[in-house]
Amino acid sequence: MHVLRTCRILxxxxxxxxxxxxxxxxxxxxxxxxxxxxxPQTLSVAALGVEMTIPAGWIAQLPSGSEVMVVGSTRHxxxxxxxxxxxxxxxxRETLHGPLPLGGGVTLLPVGEPxxxxxxxxxxxxxxxxxxxxxxxxxxxxxxxxxxxxxxxVYPEAEAGDLGSLLDSLTASVRLQAPAAGAATRTEGTGTxxxxxxxxxxxxxxxxxxxxxxxxxxxxxxxxxYRGFEAGGFTPGVASGAVASRNAGTWSTPPGQLVLRxxxxxxxxxxxxxxxxxxxxxxxxWFREPTACE
Numbered sequence: 001m002h003v004l005r006t007c008r009i010l011x012x013x014x015x016x017x018x019x020x021x022x023x024x025x026x027x028x029x030x031x032x033x034x035x036x037x038x039x040p041q042t043l044s045v046a047a048l049g050v051e052m053t054i055p056a057g058w059i060a061q062l063p064s065g066s067e068v069m070v071v072g073s074t075r076h077x078x079x080x081x082x083x084x085x086x087x088x089x090x091x092x093r094e095t096l097h098g099p100l101p102l103g104g105g106v107t108l109l110p111v112g113e114p115x116x117x118x119x120x121x122x123x124x125x126x127x128x129x130x131x132x133x134x135x136x137x138x139x140x141x142x143x144x145x146x147x148x149x150x151x152x153x154v155y156p157e158a159e160a161g162d163l164g165s166l167l168d169s170l171t172a173s174v175r176l177q178a179p180a181a182g183a184a185t186r187t188e189g190t191g192t193x194x195x196x197x198x199x200x201x202x203x204x205x206x207x208x209x210x211x212x213x214x215x216x217x218x219x220x221x222x223x224x225x226y227r228g229f230e231a232g233g234f235t236p237g238v239a240s241g242a243v244a245s246r247n248a249g250t251w252s253t254p255p256g257q258l259v260l261r262x263x264x265x266x267x268x269x270x271x272x273x274x275x276x277x278x279x280x281x282x283x284x285x286w287f288r289e290p291t292a293c294e
Contacts, residue, residue: 031069033062042173043069046180048084048147053173058166071170078155078163080170086264087148092140095150096123108136120171133157137167143176193223194253196274201291204284217260217286220293225251225260 028044028051029037037043039054054060054071062069072079087095096114099107108125115122125136139151151170155163199221205214217227226248249262258272258281270281279286 031060031062036061045084049143049145049177049179050084050147050149051173051175051177052082052149052170055166055169071166076155076159076162078153078159080151080153080163080167082170083150084147085150086146087140087142087150088146089142092121092142092148092150096121096138096140098123098125114138114140127154131156135160137164139167139171141171141174141176145176145178147176147179149174149176192253193219193221193251194258194272197253197258197272197279197288199290199293200288202279202281202286202288204281204286218291218293219251220291222293223250223252224293225249226293227260 028042031037031043031045037054037060039058039060040056041060042051042053043060044051057075058071058073060069060071069082070079071082085091093114096110098110107128109128111124111126119142121138121140121142123138123140125138127134127136133156134154135157136152136154138153141149143149151167151174153163153167197219199219201216201218203214203216215227217225219225249260251261252259253272256271256273258270260268262268271283273280279288
């Protein structure tokens with residue numbers, strides 16, 4: 001199981017939550033893409049019923065198009081990745097059992113069994129591959145409304161104290177409640193397969209404020225897709241490819257759109273435009289090259 005396969009699209013949920021209603025007011029700030037939030041600050045994703053507090057001295061960021069929020073600091077190499085998904089207790093245990101591929105040849109291997117205490121799971125991992133001396137710890141909070149929150153800290157041994165404290169603080173601050181009524185949005189993904197992208201691997205790059213990521217989508221000619229995501233830490237050149245995800249489903253191209261449909265029925269919809277050799281999704285350029293998938 002890939003580490004972020006279960007981290008359900010915080011970016012999609014955050015966008016949907018703009019129209020959410022009937023979610024209790026708590027003074028939290030609704031997360032928006034491409035915005036840096038400096039702690040102390042309480043953030044929320046109403047569409048998933050998730051709320052958490054970023055401690056002082058740390059920065060949270062949800063890059064546009066990303067599926068996870070990253071909490072880090074320019075003073076640290078380590079960081080914490082936060083996601084949420086429709087996971088029950090068994091699903092959480094399965095996720096934390098690993099192994100968890102992080103991309104860039106790095107894999108987290110579980111150490112012992114996850115420990116459960118008062119609805120929260122804790123797990124430890126050894127880090128195989130990548131930068132020497134890296135460690136990882138995971139937490140998962142099982143909610144009562146069908147969603148669970150998932151946190152993963154990756155850090156060098158010298159920062160175990162600081163990142164351990166950050167992970168504990170974030171975990172303790174997580175609040176799960178019923179998702180906002182009317183917040184979830186879906187688009188019916190019907191349409192033909194455009195020859196402009198069928199059988200192509202498309203790639204998007206993002207870099208800024210010491211954070212970098214790349215996303216690839218393999219749009220197979222048989223109408224299936226799989227998507228990969230890799231992100232690095234807040235310090236340039238540090239923890240590159242430190243976390244990754246991969247998911248799959250089917251795709252279609254209604255007029256002017258690219259629609260990705262996950263196995264659970266949720267969709268991601270992009271506006272699509274081709275200008276000569278350029279492919280633009282939601283106005284952002286993606287680079288194309290042939291892929292071997294059918």
